[in-house]
Amino acid sequence: MSALHRSYVTSIFLFLLLPQIKLSAQNHRKIEFPNIPGYLTLISDLHQHTVFSDGSVWPDIRVKEAVFDGVDVISLTEHIEYQPHNKDLPHPDRNRSYQLAKEYAKNKKIIVIHGAEITRDLPPGHSNALFIKDANKLVQQNYIDVFREAKKQGAFIFWNHPNWIGQNKKGITQLSPIHEALINEGLLHGIEVANENTFASQALTLANEQELTILGTSDIHELIDWLFDIPGGGHRPVTLIFAKERSETGVKDALFDRRTVVWYQNSLIGQEKYLIPLIKSSLVVDTAYYQMYGNTKTQIANVNISNHSDATYLLNNESNFSFYHATDVIQLNPHTTTTLSVKTIAQLSSFELKFEVLNAIYSKKEHPKISLDIYIKP
Ligand code: ZN
Numbered sequence: 001m002s003a004l005h006r007s008y009v010t011s012i013f014l015f016l017l018l019p020q021i022k023l024s025a026q027n028h029r030k031i032e033f034p035n036i037p038g039y040l041t042l043i044s045d046l047h048q049h050t051v052f053s054d055g056s057v058w059p060d061i062r063v064k065e066a067v068f069d070g071v072d073v074i075s076l077t078e079h080i081e082y083q084p085h086n087k088d089l090p091h092p093d094r095n096r097s098y099q100l101a102k103e104y105a106k107n108k109k110i111i112v113i114h115g116a117e118i119t120r121d122l123p124p125g126h127s128n129a130l131f132i133k134d135a136n137k138l139v140q141q142n143y144i145d146v147f148r149e150a151k152k153q154g155a156f157i158f159w160n161h162p163n164w165i166g167q168n169k170k171g172i173t174q175l176s177p178i179h180e181a182l183i184n185e186g187l188l189h190g191i192e193v194a195n196e197n198t199f200a201s202q203a204l205t206l207a208n209e210q211e212l213t214i215l216g217t218s219d220i221h222e223l224i225d226w227l228f229d230i231p232g233g234g235h236r237p238v239t240l241i242f243a244k245e246r247s248e249t250g251v252k253d254a255l256f257d258r259r260t261v262v263w264y265q266n267s268l269i270g271q272e273k274y275l276i277p278l279i280k281s282s283l284v285v286d287t288a289y290y291q292m293y294g295n296t297k298t299q300i301a302n303v304n305i306s307n308h309s310d311a312t313y314l315l316n317n318e319s320n321f322s323f324y325h326a327t328d329v330i331q332l333n334p335h336t337t338t339t340l341s342v343k344t345i346a347q348l349s350s351f352e353l354k355f356e357v358l359n360a361i362y363s364k365k366e367h368p369k370i371s372l373d374i375y376i377k378p
Contacts, residue, residue: 029230030070031238031263032335033309036277039242039259042251044073046113046239047128047160047195047217051085052097053078053117055221059101065224066110071238073251075115076101077128080138080146082119094135111248117160118146122167123176126160127188129153131252147187156255158190158215163200173202175210183210189256194237194264195219196227201364204269208363213255214270215239216262235310237264242274266312268360275360275368282309283370286337289377290347300324301344303353303374306337315355318369321345329358342374350375 035041048062049055059076066074076097093099098114105112115130120143129138129150137153140146150157162173173191182188193203194216207214216237220227228234242259243250254260261270261278268275286304290297307313313332317323323330324341332338344351353372360368 029068029235031235031310032070033240033263033278033311034281036242036274036281039244039254040246040250041278042072042111042241042243042246042254043070044239044241044251045069045071045218045220045236046073046075046115046130046158046215047077047117047192047219048074049078049117049219049221050076050097051089052076052083052091054082054084057223059097060104061223062220063101063104063108063110063112065220067108069224069230069236071236072109072246073111073113073241074101075113075128075130077115077117077130078135079117079119080135094139098135111246111251113248113251116150118143118150118157123178124159124182124188125162125164125167127157128160129155129157130255131155131248147182147185151187156189156213156252157187158192158213159188159203160192160217161195161198161200161219162191162203162206163198164195171198173200173206175206183212189213190215190258192217193269194262196237199264199267204361205364208271211258213258214260214262216264216269235263237262239263240270240278263311266314266359268311268357270360270362272362272368275357275362276370278309279313279357279360279368279370282311283307283313283332283372285372285374287377288374291341297347299344299347301342301348301351301374301376303340303342304337305332305340305372307332307334310334311359314358316358316367318354318356319352321351321353330355348376349378 031043033041050059078097102112113130116135118127132155133153138146163171165171190213191203191207192215196219218236228236240261241254243254261274284306288303291300315330317328321342356367
């Protein structure tokens, strides 16, 4: 084969290969978690900015990023009271960012929720109002009038970055009398436990005590790829929403009903009653059989567990069995099948494995526990 011919063949080969490489790189960044019994798992990022407040991009970029990341539900929550670009981009209509995003999302599988960020000193601090009808009516002098107007429009309202050192030098979330009053009047329904690259531990306690919906968001202003190192395998914080249907109504019902789990770094944060079905839907036991040594069946059961999620599960062994290869803390990598060799002492037809799930929390330092029923293939 001549050099020319060889380079021709190589070019053809590369030409055929390139589109596939590009495709798999895009698939790789998609955030994936399984549905749970009775509900669809929708991936959401409900706190984002564009040039219509203090962000650096046009709304179409937010829609495109969401498509790449497999995010099903977004909201562009422009600051009502903070419009630093308004000398360059004066727009009289505060709904414009939503309208543009909605237009770009047409024919895409993305739900765009109409939202805005109520931007006040602490307390009450910053809050997002979702499912609003007209953001212009939220331009008001007193914060309480903004919250009341948002509620009148049917809004779901959550407290943003309650740990933010920009407003709270200790970074500790504290419930003020103003927040209590908002909650009592039905004007505050949720709280962020994760915002951008911060985690608000006390916000989780508060969510449990005050029965607030648990949220995690990117609060992105520039590019998702830069802030969350997507090329390096990172992901934005998202809220997994357990919805009865893939629609705005399905999302709204789920948020008011507190059906969420936050996916932040490698942690799943939420109520135990949603963490357990999410973990059990993620980890599926495919097969289990006793290992042979030559012609002899051993008492070591090989259990194949597939992880159908993006989380790297860290499980602490709480059963009476120990493992032949692994220590008592096992790691199940995303979208991978792991073989766990269990020393069952006798040959059993079935047994139970019990784990504490270390990468999930439902309240401060408390991890959910799961059991897996193992049936040996005869
Ligand atoms: Zn914000």
